[in-house]
Amino acid sequence: MMRELHVSLNQTQKVRLQAAFQHLSDIGSQASSGLLVSVSDTIPVNNEDGILKGHGTSERDGQVVATVCGVVERVNKLVYVRALRARYKPEVGDIIVGRVIEIAPKRWKLEINFSQDAVLMLQSMNLPDGIQRRRTAVDELNMRTIFEENDVICAEVRGFQHDGSLHLQARSQKYGKLERGQLLRVPAYLVKRRKQHFHDLEQYGVDLILGCNGFIWVGEHVVPADNEMVEDQESTLKDKEQSYTPLEIRQNICRIANSVRLISALGFAISVDAIIDTAEASKSSNVDIKDMLGAEFYVQTAEREVQKRISLLKKKRG
Known part of the structure; x- marks a missing residue:
């Protein structure tokens, strides 16, 4: 605990x-929803009719019991158990925070508490100058000036690729490098x-x-x-370094x-x-x-x- x-x-x-x-x-027993249960624990439903048994539940001797360890969730008549996972299970659109562990060609690899590393492609993020344009060989050479190893980044889950890898995107000013x-x-x-x-x-x-x-x-x-009011990028970076x-x-x-x-x-x-x-x-x-x-x-x-x-x-x- x-x-x-x-x-x-x-x-x-x-x-x-x-x-x-x-x-x-x-x-928790009175409220049912939010109750932490272990395998074979009885889930209180107050003898209601028409209860729908969802994931992580089964019926035994007329009672609803848990088949996994987790938290009881309830949506109207549906009762299910949300399993407690040590690892994160991604969904498209999730806001995540991760740490850069490797810089590869046209991509950064991030550790995000998932079973495998996530990938942020160079074309899936806004560049520091804020200008929407095709990525060039120069951009690829300058990747380390944007994010380097151990940088903390906020991004959004874009989806899974055909090879099973998890891809991220950061096409908004609210995403990007996190500091201080x-x-x-x-x-x-x-x-x-x-x-x-x-x-x-x-x-x-x-x-x-x-x-x-x-x-x-x-x-x-x-x-x-x-982006429309960016004056001098070098001056902005210099001021940022001097501030505390x-x-x-x-x-x-x-x-x-x-x-x-x-x-x-x-x-x-x-x-x-x-x-x-x-x-x-x-x-x-x-x-x-x-x-x-x-x-x-x-x-x-x-x-x-x-x-x-x-x-x-x-x-x-x-």
Whole structure:
């Protein structure tokens, strides 16, 4: 449960944490949707008629049981189990964050938490000058000036090629190289596909990108360049090199990043609301950034989640 976050709890904190997870389990049983189940666990459906058993479920002795480990999802009468996958399962249109691991002819190869590396073709991205034109041999020679090994990139899943490789595209100003921030890696199943994966956290001066592949970027806010108003490319690059990230912004990046680490370690779904709630709770409780990953705030975060879900359950019941 405490994924990659080793917290040393005293006896009182252990009791509180166990109580919190028991409450969450009880609430999940009542709500059905969102319940974490193992193989052969019974899925509560409250004796409803016309229940449709979807993927990861079967019927046994008149009850719906799970056939895989995962999270119970429900769409009207359809009940299914979303399997917890250690690896990301790509879908066309997914927003992903990846790291460049190799530069090959007319393409970059990226590590994206998938079973194989993804490919970003030179012709599938906007060049820095923003001009739409055919790629030339000069462009190919200058590929390393655009992205080099270990650069972090945001892109979109374009699809699978006939050879089985996963291809990406970055034909928008919101895609491209990510700088001045932290790259975090969480289990991909904790990041749900939503309409919006790019978030400008104005109160923190921070950009947050929730990659569907479980790679999350937290960095200094960047104003997208307007291609029609680009003046002097060399001057822009020079100014960028001379500027720096203010201390307050760096602290905000660390606070948001630690919020992500904490939510992931507890096994809760990662959303922009959950991240902001956790960051704000740490500030209102005067918890230092370095202490956010300590035992007490860890337990408090679990206890706050219990209260949040109780409130949601009460609202649903009217």
